Amino acid sequence: MRFSTATPMVAIMVEMTLIDAVTTALAWELDHDPRVVVLGEDVGVNGGVFRATAGLQARFGADRVQDTPLAEGMIAGVAIGMAAQGMIPVPEIQFMGFIYPTVDQLISHAGRLRNRTRGRMSCPMVLRAPFGGGIHAPEHHSESTEALFAHMPGIRVVIPSSPARAYGLLLAAIRDPDPVVFLEPKRIYRLNKQNVEDNGKALPLDVCYTLRQGSDITIVTWGAMTFETLKAADQLAKSNISCEVIDLATISPIDYETILESVEKTGRLVIVHEAARSCGVGAEVAAIVAEKGLYDLKAPIRRVTGYDVVMPLFRREMDYMPSVSKIADAVRETLED
Amino acid sequence: METIADFEIQYSQFLDPAGKPSADIPELARDTGKLIDMYRHMVQTRVFDTKAINLQRTGKLGTYASCLGHEATHVGLAAAMQKDDVLAPSYREYGAMLYRGVRMSEILLYWGGDERGSDFEGPKHDFPFCVPIATQCLHAAGAAMAFQLRGEARCAVSVNGDGGTSEGAFYEAMNIAGARKLPVVFAVVNNKWAISVPIELQTASKTLAQKAVAAGIPGIQVDGNDVIAVRHWVERALARARNGEGPTLVEAVTYRLSDHTTADDASRYRKKAEVEAAWKLEPLIRLRQYLADIGAWNEKKEKALLQEVAANVDAEVQRYLNMPKQPIEAMFDYMYRDLPEFLEEQRDHAIQYGDSDGGHHG
Known part of the structure; x- marks a missing residue:
């Protein structure tokens, strides 16, 4: 340091x-x-x-x-x-x-x-x-x-x-x-x-950060899962699938506008988070898109998340979490819908 | 084996229930003006409390937690504090809050379902009512950390009940306060009952004051119906704290002469004889008797005081009753300093329905 x-x-x-x-x-x-x-x-x-x-x-x-x-x-x-x-x-x-x-x-x-x-x-x-x-x-x-x-x-x-x-x-x-x-x-x-x-300049709260522009599908994620998601996006790019990757950054309150604008453009949404699925923050993101952006959607929303179980001890922790292939598959499936 | 730690807990009372000195009267009580000032506040608190219960019974107030019997403890500890000190009360310390300048109408607003009751005109830095039991002990410790860091000669005082001494937050607050020698006093109002659970079921501790021992801080038990004892020992504790010598636990033993709240019926779990016996120990009679015995009080003064406090209470009740509801949007407008965008939509929605469903804008 x-x-x-x-x-x-x-x-x-x-x-x-x-x-x-x-x-x-x-x-x-x-x-x-x-x-x-x-x-x-x-x-x-x-x-x-x-x-x-x-x-x-x-x-x-x-x-x-x-x-x-x-x-x-x-x-x-x-x-x-x-x-x-x-x-x-x-x-x-x-x-x-x-x-x-x-x-x-x-x-x-x-x-x-x-x-x-x-x-x-x-x-x-x-x-x-x-x-x-x-x-x-x-x-x-x-x-x-x-x-x-x-x-x-x-x-x-x-x-x-x-x-x-x-x-x-x-x-x-x-x-x-x-x-x-x-x-x-x-x-x-x-x-x-x-x-x-190190200039003391703050970044804005309450806004999402778009990490990668894309046109085929929007992926909303945050935290460590941004890395898996960006890797999946790289992989998908080789198959000519263009992913827009959004880092939620402020989990509450959520900047819905950035997400809705992106979904309006791409028509498809995948949400990726490590946390268990039920009542996770992804559910809130999906709900707001369903409420305010449903007619922009060309396919159902998919979530790639941790499972609704107690987090396994570390021999199996990576099987609990979203992975590059789980994310890439969810994107492909959403594009096929 | 050898004894490596040992402790004693002192008990202090200056006035017995009949108002006779049971120990050498301390310096503060030689000042008749101070005694009369405290007596006035105790009477004011009692009259206010009685009125608040009446308001609840006649549908003009929500559920209300009476402080009947706690007047000496409340007034004694507040009188010991300085204006710049910070009080972190639970939800029943009206006597202390009123002494420190909270308005009766504010207390009524709070129990009347209006957040403005915690926007005190008077002691701006005092914490509001605290309902989750003993969580305020940590706020007092944190306030004391702020004072210590800034080198201010201020202290914090938290107040919780006997039930609150079973909470983790109570121990945690005493523990860090002891470790840091924080300028804080933990006042425990032992009124013997936590709703329906008597002190015997709450703890095997012979005193609550001894709970200080494990935190390495002094604890003392005082007669909480003796305002002189409460004030004297809280003053001593505050002087100690202000002098950098750290926190103290002061247990004031009193009795909850009322139901827990207006939603409670203590006759379901408490014997009549016990309550009748407790009435013989209540705090107002002994101080009045003592003041009369030293020639500082008489029937005429008592009558005039009762008239005066009744008028004060009536004026504050009117102020409360005349206060229009807050606008609907007030529920949104104090959540954050700046309203986040997502709440604007909900705010508009609430306003729209409040109007169409016959709600009032004040």
């Missing part, structure tokens, strides 16, 4: 992974906003179990980058208390599998505080957690349960899928005046590197 030692006005391009981008964005905000506090289990001296906060405590001190006792509900609860009293806490939950004790605090307080006080109080905080499968992790370390959070009114859910988007979207999430659950696809934490300018 490298930090910019250049003068602030000179933004330099740094080649970085997705997790480097998370660290770099946290450092930028810690450096530029004294209200920002990073807290969580092992985020301080140890720099996080995935190293997302590596070097931050040494640079900003133990007050700004705090190791907490081990209680996730507590981490969320004190973050809400801090946020309501003028700080911008960025708590880390070590793995999504341990995020569930935070649910009470998020649904009962974070997402409601502004509303229930008619704007007297607000809750600017970003709860970060790594999520998703594919890294041969132990039990409870591989699930994708973003839909739980997308169902909470008042909570934004954001998932980056590249170093540049991790940097820009995390900055935006921290600067957003309302609570954000920021889920980091850990399988692609170090999958590739990208040149990212």
